[in-house]
Amino acid sequence: MQQLLENGTPWQLVETGLDPITIQNNETLFSLSNGHIGTRGSLEEAKYTPSYFHNEGTYMNGFHEISPINYSEWAFGYAANHQTTSPLPNAKQMRFAVNGEWFDLEHGTTSDHRRVLDLQKGLLTRHFIWENSQQDKVEVKIERFVSYDIPELLAQHIQIIPLTDGVELTFETILDDLEKLGKKKTEDEIKDPRVKNLSERLFTSEELTTETFPMLHIETPASQMHAIVGTAAQLRNNDGESEQIGLKETWTCHAKTEEPVVLERFAAYSSFYLEGNQTPAQTKVLRQILETALKIGYKKIKENHVQTMSQFWEKSDVVIEGDDHLQKGLRFNLFHLHQAAGRNGKTNMSAKGLTGPGYEGHYFWDTEMYMLPFFIYTQPEIAKQLLLYRHTILPKAKERAKTLSVSKGVLFPWRTINGEEASAYYPAGTAQFHINADIAHAVHTYSKATGDKDFAYNEGLEILIETARFWVAFGHYDALNEKAFVINGVTGPDEYTTMVNNNFYTNLMAKHNLDYAVEMVMESLADDRTASNDVLEKIGFELSELEEWTKASEAMFLPYDETRGLTKQDDSFFHKKLWDFEGTPKENHPLLLHYHPLAIYRYQVNKQADTVLAEFLFSWEFDSEQKQRDYAYYEDITTHDSSLSRSIFGIMASEIGDSKRAYNYFMDTALMDITDLQANTKDGVHAANMGGTWLSMVQGFARMRLYNDQLHFEPYLPEQWQKVSFNIQFHSSLFQVTITQEGTAYKLLEGEPVDIEHNGTALRIE
């Protein structure tokens, strides 16, 4: 995928030529989304040339089907259902004919084929010349975007310019309900656990024949979600004949040489399927959207979209001088991050965004720990919506804690869409109790970075308290050492070690979770806000809980090996044998595909950052020798078999002053998807790693930290670059940070002056 990096400006991914594999692979990279709908970068006529087609994939955030998880040996409390993001009817499908001969890349002669993903404008364009077997020749320009202004809307603009005389053009669009993937299921088939198989259609569909536009009512049989999909199209500057048969529309017209014919096409996917069966209301809204779109026209809608995109970049761009490829890779990552985030307070961010079927569309801790910081510091209103989603699933998290026999508090699901646990393997799923503290940490960071007291003292407070309650109910004072508050039977972030006692990361995060709850209750009480009083009353808060949390936090056991001066990943980690890396053939990586869990778990070997991640998050609590020793030890035993690992090691390399390692890790992660480093980009982008890129820049090289209610910076620049510049939103202020080899400049762009610490010295940005 080197051409993507080399061609075009640092704002563009440019694909040229007709290699089917390249075109298939770029489907993921060329995905467009607005956090509500996402659609992969497949060709318009892909259906008619399977060799250019991997997976059309259009998705709506949160729209999913459920099916029972089949356990060969069931146990009480196991996650009950798969949750699978349902692929939706394809409304991008279009083809055209020149004098009756249908175009595709395998017929006639196509030349100058070129696709461009414009990151700045959020447009995917396609251009080529086609000559059919009769030597009739046309130039074709196709453009598409998913609107940030109208969440339901996908817009397409197809322009054909005849280059030869006397051409009859035919356009054909279909709203493909994916019927050929499967029939309407029988009652028995609906119960079939294999429904999660992604090659199957996960919905039933019904054509809304009373509507003027091609429209479908789709329904997921088991999860009972209802949505409407519709399309509308019109020829511009030409009076062709049109015909509509069901979901298929055809336009035929005669066109003169050099006189463009344009088909504008809009597709809309309804947006309130999370609120029960609202079919008539959704249909009405969709009809209006489509009517309005036809009326306003493609050009105007696009202008608004591009404008919105420019506002995003104005706040969120990271500029780097000295490496254009990297500049492009960075923007590509931020572009996809921005696309992936749910914005309605009811949805979140899938591990793959809305770019592919990987991980069934589930939300993980990836959101809070890898992706959210970017939003908190550049698009806090989106960060808030993502956290509000967690608040909406609190009732289910409370149920889950009960199912796990934890008497108080909540337990967030390890992976989920609808708020219920969907992990079918609890040792690396539900046992990752740290998800609770991860979310609490994000709530705290958001609250401190934005000063958003409305959230902090309301939904935020409730999350902090309920998660704190969980820890004191789940952990206990060691039966052999009453002074130690211990947390047993958990799995930390490192999934190559499961079901241990006192995972350092988990315990440290839980300790801060307890502290956050105490701090936020105290603050809110001092502030005497009605909202927080309401919350405290609603959840039966008692003042004695503060003492309980403080005591547990102070007594929190943090395993440490005094002899070697090393932080222990957990109680028993250092007793294990070291993994034999030398005896492990290259082809046996990633280990999880080549070794039984029982073979992996009993060794000192890490899939990803664990202790090192904890020391990044609270780096000011550890002295620099400690961080160096731990970094050296754990790096040696880490495989980075998780895509979440490298960015953290890169950041901590910056922290301990190892700029070479920091740079290398960064370069590995920044271009992960464009270069298909993990060899599975076809299933979707690695959104958390994209977040990790921003973290690497801002928390790695600029070494930004938030503690004591203040931002701290200790920036430096790898020798390979001349300049890096990014913006930070803090409370109501926006400021720019520019790092060069000579030093760092801070510039206030909006709002009040901001007091920070720069290299340990107080500094006011004004």
Next chain:
Amino acid sequence: MQQLLENGTPWQLVETGLDPITIQNNETLFSLSNGHIGTRGSLEEAKYTPSYFHNEGTYMNGFHEISPINYSEWAFGYAANHQTTSPLPNAKQMRFAVNGEWFDLEHGTTSDHRRVLDLQKGLLTRHFIWENSQQDKVEVKIERFVSYDIPELLAQHIQIIPLTDGVELTFETILDDLEKLGKKKTEDEIKDPRVKNLSERLFTSEELTTETFPMLHIETPASQMHAIVGTAAQLRNNDGESEQIGLKETWTCHAKTEEPVVLERFAAYSSFYLEGNQTPAQTKVLRQILETALKIGYKKIKENHVQTMSQFWEKSDVVIEGDDHLQKGLRFNLFHLHQAAGRNGKTNMSAKGLTGPGYEGHYFWDTEMYMLPFFIYTQPEIAKQLLLYRHTILPKAKERAKTLSVSKGVLFPWRTINGEEASAYYPAGTAQFHINADIAHAVHTYSKATGDKDFAYNEGLEILIETARFWVAFGHYDALNEKAFVINGVTGPDEYTTMVNNNFYTNLMAKHNLDYAVEMVMESLADDRTASNDVLEKIGFELSELEEWTKASEAMFLPYDETRGLTKQDDSFFHKKLWDFEGTPKENHPLLLHYHPLAIYRYQVNKQADTVLAEFLFSWEFDSEQKQRDYAYYEDITTHDSSLSRSIFGIMASEIGDSKRAYNYFMDTALMDITDLQANTKDGVHAANMGGTWLSMVQGFARMRLYNDQLHFEPYLPEQWQKVSFNIQFHSSLFQVTITQEGTAYKLLEGEPVDIEHNGTALRIE
């Protein structure tokens, strides 16, 4: 099921009356088996009266179907296939008509209905009077047995005595191929993981129409096992007309008052299905068996069977004076134990014997640790066959060790039929590595108790060495303490605690496993036997291994809490919180059905004996205060949610001199199935618990131990009994032990004098 205990002699289980539920429940208890075939105690005409019918169930030991295990989250090395004992065609089915009116319990008037399981003779008999709607009256006596002399043979004897005049009798037999349970499967259906569903037929069948007798060739589609089932029947003392249509035969005759008409019927299930498709050979053998049976006749075959049964009881009976119910319960348990054991060196003992579909017919550690001692000390030739089965699966166990990345030795499957791991939940399956040491322990006990050097220095030696090799490859010297050999990431017998480091039971068993290997190699070398030399050469034994095993055994880490003087179940056990028994409602037992594994594992709570089991097996290595302290501690936290628990606590109560507890535990376990204590006897008997009964008597009350190559006794009797008497086979000698309140008498019955220790003093039984 109180009537079973109260009616009849201590040799009989007697069921009277027509209660459908009672008749259904007794199907399991009235099962007949010879270790090759087993058939449940269903009524002959059950098919025609579903209300009297739970599960007809006829099985052949080892005859099973496989189907892929479906994992929602697969990982490397997971067990690939379910293995499910296949129910077989029903050859017991028979009904009769009186003057054209078919008999069943719901038509006409049945009186004096009575079924008797004769434990002494191994016969199930049925007797009743039936009057049809025309007042025609007959007396019916039906008897069946499964032959110990001809493993393939099930014999039935149906006698009808007209009590009224001028009766026409019709007999109808069917070889039911279970077709109505399911059709011949399609290619797709064969791959369906749900094939393991036991309500389905697991084989395809083909009628052998060229044979004279009704015969079926059956085949399991996936595991590719082939077997033949055939029946033959004849009227005795009456010349009736007979007709055969396919698998159905009919006899019609006129019978005079008080003149019995007898139908003798034989069914045969071929026995060498484990050796590939031997259809023609099997057919021939079966034909001969059936022809011979008809020729010899029921009476003679039965005489031989009863004779064989009496030989069994002569050696194996445990006589108890002072409690007739208990006497019956004990015999019932020994009867079923004896029935369950495979005798051909290629099969083993299912956890449910051949009495029901529970646990899919799998073999577990139950065999070696609970059932085998009974055979070792009363029927050593059967014990040997059971251990030879383990030897046949060594190649697969070697593969399994490799899959688990263990460089040397073997790993026996936790549950299996065909030698491959069939556990779909590895934390309580494959992780129970102690299975290796359990089998080694049984090999050692068998070898020492029988003096069978042919086995000990050949198959036994190979098992001991390969298991010892496993431990040194699997365990390691603690990275923080080079003097400690540790075994991490294992699950002990207590399945309420999984994936721990240094489970005391596992480590102690592994230590002995290592010692056994050293001992047996030294002995065999000293003996200079060709067999052992061959074995040592075949498996590449090197003398340096002896040192390796000795060193590991000596360094074996056995976790101990010095402060409290308690043996630790594992490294972290005592750090856990105690389970809140008071806060656990009664209906929440067994815990595994009401709490998530993550909720159970993090508490100090036992499903079954674990540390206490270890201290029973090597009781002479622990001082009596230690055993008392550990017993008291672990009893308090044990739920006995496993049927394997109570017998061990009972034995250890005897060991520590608590006769009251010992008696109570014993009474709970001895009658477990007759009283349906676990409420699931309908799925099959609890064979391991039955073995536990014998253990409780011989190793509990008589406190028999084998160490230093010698038997040790310290007998006592609970005050409730007057006398207990049992036999022990040791090497080539058989002696009787009789315990009364006054003392113990030892009497040599066969062979050379035996030197034992009685209450610490040497004693020669002669």
